[in-house]
Amino acid sequence: MTLTDVYLQQLINGLSLGAMYALLALGFTLVYGILELINFAHFNVFMVGSFVALGALNLFGVTPNAPPLAGLALGAVLLGTLAVTMVASGLLGVAIERIALKPLRNVRGPAAMITTIGVSYILFNVVLLGLGADSKNFPSPLPALALPIGGAVLRLREVLIWIVSLVLMAALTWFVQFTRMGKAMRATAQDPEAARMMGIEVDRVIILAFFLGSALAGAGGLMFGLYYNFTSYIIGFTAGLRAFTAAVLGGIGNVPGAMLGGIIIGLIEAMGGQLVSASWADVIIFSILVLVLVFRPAGLLGRVAPNKS
């Protein structure tokens, strides 16, 4: 493997990680855009999502010893798993909002944000107590197809992660840009009171933001499992913090910003890890977070620093 091959490989890895962080970052940004709330429960909605995906795969007969699938069967299992995971995660996000956050809607200050941290710990501990502390093997239905590019390897799983992320991000962009509910979401993000006076049910917009964001986090959880071949109760914090950094880097509240930020963070993790050492990846990522907050608090694609209260 030449040095070029190594960087090519890291580019492939970085884009895959980036696609996953982008999906996760979108959830932070959607909720922040509407409520100006940083939803730390999102970390562990992602984690629960990866367990839901694991359960769904088992249900569809995909186990560590089962032979890989191909053709229609593979497509059906992947789509089925994705759908189950996204719907279940989306509903979890909505339940969190209804039960824990709605009662605090008119409370000023950090109460709602602190609550999301609490909910995050509840999810974390429920999974820990219910399923144990050991990492779970995440079976993959994918055949071991790989395309050598020089010394680097492009595997089917990476291609799949890219395609699924691209399709989901394109669908979200279309939804937000062109549908009636999407326009209601943007209007609510820009001026909630005026939106309400247009007859928009702001409460429904909030539910929708939690559903979509959490569903994307669930999809991210499935990607995580397929990429790393394991899942564990602990995966939410590292991935969640990186994705949060991605959202801030792109400009929190900004949908294209979250996608761009995710890709950048993924590439930094892979390339930075290669250039310095893997254990330095988080140091680099969070140094960037600090620098962005100091010098460009609105993020790369953000407009102005948010200061509504």
Add this chain to the structure above:
Amino acid sequence: MQRELGLLLEFRGVNTHYGDLHVLKDVSYEIGRGEIVALLGGNACGKSTTMKTIMGVVRPTSGSVIFEGQPIERLRTAERVKRGIAPVLEARRLFPRMTVLENLELGAYTRKRGPELAEDLERVYELFPRMKERRGQIAGTLSGGEQQMVAIGRALMARPRLICMDEPSMGLSPLLVEQVFDIIQQINRQGTTIFMVEQNAAMALSIAHRAYVLQTGQVVLSGEAAKLRENPAIREAYLGELQVSAAA
């Protein structure tokens, strides 16, 4: 003469509070179908609270708000919009990062989609030809006058029976204020009732049929606009405002 058509909106003994602050004090208004009614008064007298109470953003602590003969004070804002009340908000309040067309579409948010919407859009473009040229422009980049046109167009897209305008002249040059008031009259002649809050008493009284004067949350004067124009108390209050703004 308009009142012969019956009442469209009524406030009956409405009180509102913000915490301990008593804002509207036993206020009653009667807005007849087809009228332009102005609500005059200085700062912090309860004008904007009146608008918010009509739209359901503020709930009265007692009294009732009647629209087309039915109490609406417990209804949600969306339901009020559906029944035919549309706002033109203070300082326009367009969605700044959305296009002119998207802003207009959001005005019709509670309505069913269909050919009627396209017709109404054409009607708004007829009223404001420049909006048609600028339909793809981001609303936040329009001038104040253009934004006011979009705000009025957005209210019309709801096909309202009543438009509530909060300070339509605010921040506009005298020439633009005249244009805006011309358009308000034009809309009114086409059958839409207008209830407007206005600091610019002279302009408001020149197009309104009737007016109410609000002072620290109470109606202190009301009557036909032509008569109020001659009222010494109004003239004094109007001059008083000039002094306030000169001092500011």
